[in-house]
Amino acid sequence: AILADQIAAGEVIERPASVVKELVENAIDANASKIDVLVEEAGIKTITVIDDGDGIEAGQVTRAFLRHATSKITDRNDLFRVHSLGFRGEALPSIASVADVILKSATAGAEQGKLVHYRGGSLLEESGTDARKGTSITVKDLFFNTPARLKYLKSQQTELAQIVDIINRLALSYPEIAFRLVHNDKAVTSSVGNGNIQQVLAAIYGVQQARKMLAIQAEDADFKVTGYVSLPELTRASRNYISVLINGRYIKNYQLTKALIKGYGSKLMVGRFPMAVLAIEMDPLLVDVNVHPQKQEVRLSKETQLMDLIETAVKERLQTEN
Ligand code: ADP
Ligand code: MG
Numbered sequence: 001a002i003l004a005d006q007i008a009a010g011e012v013i014e015r016p017a018s019v020v021k022e023l024v025e026n027a028i029d030a031n032a033s034k035i036d037v038l039v040e041e042a043g044i045k046t047i048t049v050i051d052d053g054d055g056i057e058a059g060q061v062t063r064a065f066l067r068h069a070t071s072k073i074t075d076r077n078d079l080f081r082v083h084s085l086g087f088r089g090e091a092l093p094s095i096a097s098v099a100d101v102i103l104k105s106a107t108a109g110a111e112q113g114k115l116v117h118y119r120g121g122s123l124l125e126e127s128g129t130d131a132r133k134g135t136s137i138t139v140k141d142l143f144f145n146t147p148a149r150l151k152y153l154k155s156q157q158t159e160l161a162q163i164v165d166i167i168n169r170l171a172l173s174y175p176e177i178a179f180r181l182v183h184n185d186k187a188v189t190s191s192v193g194n195g196n197i198q199q200v201l202a203a204i205y206g207v208q209q210a211r212k213m214l215a216i217q218a219e220d221a222d223f224k225v226t227g228y229v230s231l232p233e234l235t236r237a238s239r240n241y242i243s244v245l246i247n248g249r250y251i252k253n254y255q256l257t258k259a260l261i262k263g264y265g266s267k268l269m270v271g272r273f274p275m276a277v278l279a280i281e282m283d284p285l286l287v288d289v290n291v292h293p294q295k296q297e298v299r300l301s302k303e304t305q306l307m308d309l310i311e312t313a314v315k316e317r318l319q320t321e322n
Pocket of ligand 1: 022026027029030051053054055056064065089090091092093134135
């Protein structure tokens, strides 16, 4: 089973930033309102994620480290009925198979919390711990038993940049959650969690930049789109700063991103992309079952209709700004 977990880890856990992403998404799934991420040496030495979410029942903690044991979907149609980011039940077993992991968790009202310690997939310790509601997990010695992976990592600067990127994107996507990222005891990025996207933008990119974001809103019989898009002068060299949420869930969809970019027409320079957060509300049944779980790429019924709605909304908003 350890080998199978390591193989799965090869797919899910590529670098420290993948660990951060999986752990933070778990905290989001657990309804956390505050998520602290503490890393040392760009996460290669340690990654700690502390949340104030629902916690894990003491009797379920070791089960959370069993592959697929926690899978929340039984058929692919469930994907959008469960309102959660995780659904494969692979992250914790994968991480525990290639690192040293200590998890502490307690649910509301529990008399005691539960601590488990795994290293290279083996359970080393299982004990009671304090009953603070929520979960904290510390990941050390990432890839200690898979040297090829370790060798493949880039410079600390590059690895840290990827972590910062993930936290910033999640903070933008979930403005009602307070995020904090600390690297080697120094605060790197944070958000207050009051639901205001512009404040998150200001915290991450500065007040000047946040002013260059425009609120958009559009609606038709099937879709409701709200969000923020940047002025054409506020661009990035990658599409990574475009976040799309469907019914509160962070997804990837190339076509929707394309529609957003198309709304800018010739206002964007070649190789430059806007920053944007789009929150789309729709009937979950319009989400196609054609899904690639690893990539979070989803397809939608009536996709071209939604693309038109997005493109037009962006185009019109940019016109009124001129
Ligand atoms: P998945 O998220 O795909 O279900 P994971 O391996 O990431 O699988 O997590 C396994 C399970 O452990 C989750 O389904 C959840 O029940 C529990 N879990 C993990 N992290 C947390 C957390 N921070 N708070 C509460 N429960 C958690
Ligand atoms: Mg998960």
